[in-house]
Amino acid sequence: MQLKIFGITGEYAICHGDGHILYEAVKGIFYDHPGEIVELSFEGVRVFHFSFFRMFFSQLVKEFSLVNVKDKLEFTNITGDGWEVLQGVFKSYANN
Numbered sequence: 001m002q003l004k005i006f007g008i009t010g011e012y013a014i015c016h017g018d019g020h021i022l023y024e025a026v027k028g029i030f031y032d033h034p035g036e037i038v039e040l041s042f043e044g045v046r047v048f049h050f051s052f053f054r055m056f057f058s059q060l061v062k063e064f065s066l067v068n069v070k071d072k073l074e075f076t077n078i079t080g081d082g083w084e085v086l087q088g089v090f091k092s093y094a095n096n
Helices: 016-032 050-062 066-072 080-094
Strands: 002-004 036-039 073-076
Touching: 002 016, 002 050, 016 036, 016 050, 050 066, 050 080
Parallel strands: 002 036, 036 073
Antiparallel strands: none
């Protein structure tokens, strides 16, 4: 299943609140379709902030575990800058 992040954030994936909206959407898919991979398409999103990813990712990990979350998410059409910010969030969990 694909979620288009632009529909939640517009060009700017920076808001804590938008991260929570994405969390709720993905959580629903995880529960309703437990075996399905969730593709997060960042097409059209140009600006990224750590707090957006942190809010989204931290809540999912608390509920589903780091291994499950990483296995069930696929990130597409994300810019190099966006990927770098996302990797920072991943690294913060790897160090815990």
